[in-house]
Structure formats: structure tokens, C-alpha cells
Amino acid sequence: MTDDGKPCYLTSASAGGVISKMADAMEAEQIRTAREVLAESRLMLEEERLGRLELRFVSKRLTECLADALRVAESRGIRIGIEDPRPDDDMEELTDSGAGE
Template sequence: MGQLDGRAHGTTTTYRLLPWPSPEGKPCYLVTGSTGGYISRLADDLEAAQLATGSDVLGLARSVLDDPASPYTEVRYAGLRLAECLADALRVAESRGLRLPGS
């Protein structure tokens, strides 16, 4: 994915990986022009929320993981939430990496 030159119209077409999967769990892409639209702004907002949530979950998980007396269920729950947040952060990183010039 990345950018395609829309020479016929004098624009650059970009394929943006969205921060949510399709209903089938597959990657979702948005075809955009050089200026973003509503869905691009929505994706930007969701990416920011996902990264903020990841930061919050990391802080909470650290306290559970630092306590050797934490019950197994709390440790497992923290691990599951951390895995979800890591998946979100990796998707954001991939999306932003694909939008870098020359990618």
C-alpha cells in the first residue's frame, strides 16, 4: 500500500490503513486524496484514543505486575488488556509508517 500517482487528475492517491478491522477481522483501508476528510479525521481521533488508552492500561498493569501477591486472574486480565493495546499500537505504527514519504 502507500501512495499512487493520480497523474490523470494531478493528485496523489493514498491508501491509509485504518485503526479498526473489517467485520471479518481483515485490515481496512481508506483511499484518500492529498487532503484528508471526515473518515481520516475520525481515524486520527481513534488512533489518539487508542494510544492514550494503551498508556493508561500500561500504568495500571504495572502496579498489578509489580505486586507478587496479585491474583492470577488480575495478572491474566492485565496481560490480555496489554495484548489488545499492543495490537492497537502496532496497527497505528504500521498505518503511520505507510504514510511516510517514500514508503
């Protein structure tokens, strides 16, 4: 993230460099963590009764992991030349598709 909170990405020209390898390692760790959190969340959600705090915890961790996974997907997409849609575009699609229901 930049100082003003915007994501920053490596270019495809930096592939194989030290920073690129560090970014790849970080992305791999984020995906591993997401898999672990998903598995633990599924186990917790199988419980008959979860309290508000447990549900909040699961929701928070899943949200964090989803944000990381989306950042990894966007970064990798940009590196292979896939145009990154603006987040507002996705939200407009979701809002428009549900308007007629």
C-alpha cells in the same frame, strides 16, 4: 476491519478528510488508552502476589493495547509510504533467530 477480518487503511490521498480526521481521533484514543493500561499494569505488577485472574486480566489488556498500537503504527507507516512487512516475515525471523540457541 473488513468483513473477512482483514485490516483496512486510509490512503495518503484521503488526508484531511472527515474519515481521516475520525481515524486520527480513534488512533489518538487507542494510544491514550494504551498508556493508561500500561501505567495501571505496572502498578499491579509491583504487587507482591497477584492471582492467576489478575495476571490474566493484565495480560489480556496489554495484548489488546499492543494490537491496537501495532495497527496504528502500520496505518501511519503506510500513509507515509513505508512498506508494510507481512506478519509471517516477522514470525519467521523470530523463529529462525532462536533456532540455533
